[in-house]
Amino acid sequence: MNLPRVPAWARSWLRLPDDPTTRPLPAVTVGTGLTVPGWALNAALLVLVPALLVTAAGRAPGLLPTTVAIAVIVCTALLVLRPTPTAAGVTVVVAGVLLLTLGEPGPLGLAVALLAYLVARCTWWAAHVPPRGRVETAALLTGRRRDVVVLGATGLLGALALLASGTTLPGVVLLAALAVAGTAFAALATRR
Structure with a gap:
């Protein structure tokens, strides 16, 4: 409730509450648990994206190593420099295309699916935490x-x-x- 400015002697005589603008603010302390720096999320993408694409390429007989290397470099650079859900989707699609060149992927397809999920989750966090920022591990988990x-x-x-x-x-x-x-x-x- 906003009260008009009343002199202090009138406030005490009328027993009005103190002016809230003159009261000191309460002391507030904030504690955080273990944190992870934002750059570590980009570093995780630097490891996960090549692992995903190399696993997807697997033992494909028709793929040239330069094709796989170019896909790894482009997708890794895209996700590390600009981590967005769209970039993660493009990377997962590239991994799927590389996987389909195998014909019968077998257990390799299962590993690619699990790695693709980890890349998508890590990309989401990297998109929301700046490189100089920090995120609490409780939030990550x-x-x-x-x-x-x-x-x-x-x-x-x-x-x-x-x-x-x-x-x-x-x-x-x-x-x-x-x-x-x-x-x-x-x-x-x-x-x-």
């Missing part, structure tokens, strides 16, 4: 349960797909279908 569910479901789905490929056993096909439904449910689940 906020979605760890969801991440473990998504990565575990992806691994399970990939393993079931590998088992179900080339088989006509109804039990394995049913298990793979249930894994797809479970992964979709986990991805679409909302907080209570």
Whole structure:
């Protein structure tokens, strides 16, 4: 409530509250836990992006090493210098194209899927934390349960797909279908 300016003697006689502009501000202390510098997120991208693309290229017989090297250099530079979700999406698509050149990726495709998820998450944080800034590790680990569910479901789905490929056993096909439904449910689940 804004009160008109009243002299101090009148305030004490009328028992009016003190003028809030003359009161000292309370002392406030803020503590933080362990933090990670923003440049470390870019450094993580510097390691994760080449790992993703080299894993995706794998043992592709038709790919020239220079093609893979150019893709690694361009995508890594793009994500380290300008970490945006679009740049992460382009990198994941390039990894998918490199993976498709293998024909039958097998377990390599599973590793690429897990690395692609880590690249996307790390890119999101690198986009939101400036290089000179810091982020608390508790904030970095906020979605760890969801991440473990998504990565575990992806691994399970990939393993079931590998088992179900080339088989006509109804039990394995049913298990793979249930894994797809479970992964979709986990991805679409909302907080209570």
